[in-house]
Amino acid sequence: MRRVRRRQFFDATPPSRYVEVHVAEYAKPLPWPSPETRPFWDACKRHALSLPYCRSCEAFFFYPRQFCPRCFSWDIEWRDCSGRGVIYTFAIQYRPQMPGFTPPYVTAIVQLDEGPRLLTNIVGIEPSPETIRCDMPVEVTWEDVNEEITLPLFRPVGAEAAAS
């Protein structure tokens, strides 16, 4: 398998980071785990959905910040979530909105059973207005992109693992 060092797609700052990607297979933008989001991405590598939890509000929040965006408490911890939820909203992208994506593909916001919402792709289902609905139950499935990045995707509950 050919490996090259490739600059990440969005490169402005922080200064040039290089990540190992399999260019022939993966051309989509990759996240750069920042200091405050690193626990989320590290958990993804072990196929766990770990989210920041505010000990003051006693509730999860997302995306990760150093503090709780509701109460501005900085007393937070990381807790694993079930990986189950429902499609809060979705759209079917018929034009590639980012490099590397082959339309049609499904973008969605999933509301986890624990409350917070993640943006993701729905896989394991025909991308069609006829097949996908808001409130559809979904569960996490993992796409191991490289040594550093595993992406949490979601599929309808009961669907075969079919990460694209």
Place this chain on the structure above:
Amino acid sequence: MSLKNKVAIVGADETDQIGIVPDMTPIMMHAQAARNALRDAGIDKSEVDAVFTCGIGGMASVQLCEYLGIIPHFTDNTMTGGSSFEIHVEHAAAAINAGLCNVALITHGETGFSSRNRRGPRPSYGFDSSLPAAQFEMPFGVGGPPSTYSMAAMRHMHEYGTTSEHLAEIAVATRKWAQLNPRAMMRDPLTIEDVLSSRWIAYPFHIYDCCLVTDAGGAVVVVGAERAREFKKKPVWVLGTGEASTHQSLLGMPDLTQTPARYSGKAAFEMAGVSHDDIDVVQVYDSFTYTALVTIEELGFCKKGEGGPFLSNQRTAPGGDFPMNTNGGGLSYTHPGMYGMFLLVEAVRQLRGECGPRQVPGAKLACVNATGGLLSATGTLILGSD
């Protein structure tokens, strides 16, 4: 202290050509629109002492003032996407009212269409890879406006029963206005069925739910009330202003079915001291049909969730009782990227009675609301003529 009636727009115009203008760059468009707006007012460039702009490099006003040969006493590079220019009007009103400047020039120019084919160094996307959208949205193929607005619209459809037909009503009514405007890019007849049978861009959006991508520029000139009657055209008074932003990323959006127009609109209506029923003509951002629908709700013209039925039956078309986006909108007139300037110019033209076949009879009071980003930042203006 209120800004009501403290300033007036005395000049407003666009570039000579809009649409596909391959022989102009963005800064050329800023300059030509500025010349045209100053000429419209009858003000010499030497009188301009304040410049408000964005979208030309990282120090837009500095770049533009160099290019135009203006040494300003006051500048503002506020960049809130498509709503920047409405917010510039508010900031100009505040600065003039505070005695910091006298003649404010607000400019816009973009070549959204022609830039796609240009060579040379390109500015980066402007995203810091550590910011939330780059980490938690772009890796999933979310980025361009169709990919984000579509998900907001879907939630609105799910919660409130808004339909593709409701959205199509707006596309069709807006096209009817464009058919009355010789400068509009899209003037062919359009039916609801045409919209519903057109191809998907991002379900639930058909292609006719999406705005154009064009080249265009515009500018307005704002002066204090005491000088407003000195110029060639009748003044268009700034009666109410408001601005608000609630999020930048989709994940940061407090409620997918809302926009900050609920805040900027409330502020502008309260300052102006007018009610929704008093408004003669409405200009709202239509990057997508849905943008206009949700904005009308958020401004309070109808109850939350009832934008679809409220705007149906071609109510916003020429001859309807809710004239909206009378130049043909971003959907059919022009949309270079940050469309807010064109809402402003059209409102001024309507209030002056300059609109010919598309003139709303007796228009004295206009509500303008522009949206920037992903339903992120809005500016609302209530404008009136004598």
